[in-house]
Amino acid sequence: MNGAQDVGGMTSFGPVQPEPNEPVFHAAFEPRVLANVLATGVLGLWSGDASRFARESLPPPFYYTRSYYEIWLAALEKLLAEKHLVSQDEIAAGKKLHDMQDMPLKVFRGDKVAPALALGWPSERPATNQPRFAVGHRVRMKDINPPTHTRLPRYTRGKSGTIEKVRGCFVFPDSNAHGAGEDPQWCYNVRFSARELWGDDADPKISVSIDAFEPYLE
Amino acid sequence: MHEDHAEAVRDVSGEPRPHQNAGHDHDHGSELSEVELRVRALETVLVAKGLVDPAALDAIVETYETKVGPRNGAQVVAHAWSDPAFKARLLEDGAKAIRELGYGGRGGEHIAVVENTAGIHNLVVCTLCSRYPWPVLGLPPVWYKSAPYRSRAVIDPRGVIAEFGVHLPEDTEIRVWDSTSEMRYLVLPMRPAGTEGWSEERLAALVTRDCMIGTGLPLWPDAAQ
DSSP states (O other): OOOTTOOTTOOOSOOOOOOTTOOSOSSTHHHHHHHHHHHHHTTSSSOHHHHHHHHHTSOHHHHTTSOHHHHHHHHHHHHHHHTTSSOHHHHHHTSOOSOOOOOOOOOOOHHHHHHHHHHOOOOBOOOSSOOSOOTTOEEEBOOOOOSSOOOSOGGGTTOEEEEEEEEEEEOOHHHHTTTSOOOOEEEEEEEEEHHHHHOTTSOTTEEEEEEEEGGGBO | OOOTTHHHHHHHOOSOOGGGGTTOOTTOHHHHHHHHHHHHHHHHHHHHTTSSOHHHHHHHHHIIIIIOSHHHHHHHHHHHHHOHHHHHHHHHOHHHHHHHTTOOOTTOSEEEEEEOOSSEEEEEEOSSSOOOOHHHHOSOOHHHHSHHHHHHTTTOHHHHHHHTTOOOOTTOEEEEEEOOSSEEEEEEOOOOTTOTTOOHHHHHTTOOTGGGTTSSOOOOGGGGO
16 A cells, blocks of 8 residues: 555654664564564464555554554554454453354464564465566556555556575565465566666665565566 | 674764654653553453464564574574584575574574675665564664665665675675565675684684674674774
């Protein structure tokens, strides 16, 4: 979606502000949000892509004025409400008010955390077809504007680049975010000159690459 | 960490940008406690409904507070500087080679390592969210997740790098990597001159988090003495 998250190429946010000796967390609620997001993500009710869509479909004024973990919190609340797991009145009350429907849940147990995090959740999948493109091919990004989740940034749409690497076959976030299955697709590293992206005044010594799924390319 | 360039940036950054660190400003006590209370309430409900196991929550927090961080990545870099065969494997399949040193997993299932050379400097960003190689760098810093960095790294990488106090020669080619898929990136910086014969442990002390993102360079050997 053309949401608040898609900021590549905007120039109005001011300078980057690195923080010396930055702590891992800045407030006590931040690690709790991280932990609850990761733990509920393992329940099997939504994918990481669906979590990202929940964040990027937050209203832009909210997205741009809240901290990272506040955005995560809001998206988690949204997902929990959509699945009828936790409602707003329960959060306001700070206690369970409604029973949940029976459903299969894979609750993340404490003893499973270390091995699961160490293994991760790889998203590469066995290929069932041949890649359409190869290293060195010139490709153009389609000009798509879906209201749903996509990983094709706006600043590359309609732009042409060169395939630098065939990454492999990966879960397709555009499908997976919306419960439409993993729908694995070939993924390519595509490099664009800054001039292609930003015009003739751009620095000829600069290039930008993205990792683009085959359905984005033509 | 050795965020050595940050002070200089503060001096030239002009107006503070309050919203960039919204929620991190401890002066806003009441606003903060409202969020704290909300998170506490949500967690209470999640635990009461059996949706999360408190022991799992604590284990997750402990992992990212104490076990995963940029010292892991520094070891990877120091090992690559010391062992050409490992470096070749690292550039071929980053995640697989990094596993040899015992690092991997969530947020680093797929990692590409990109090498800086005398003429090429690499910079990593995620314009769409905050993809970052967790097992080797830990959780991303606030600036990496913030709109100023995510927006300008792709259109003005030279300016962004300069805001970290790093001024690259004008003829240096800059390659920006926007982490739009599950492939996450780690920069392999150039080994500093004057470190011949150094142990991997000494070399790792030169490797800052920022130099593995591309917003910094390794420390000079003198600085690490």
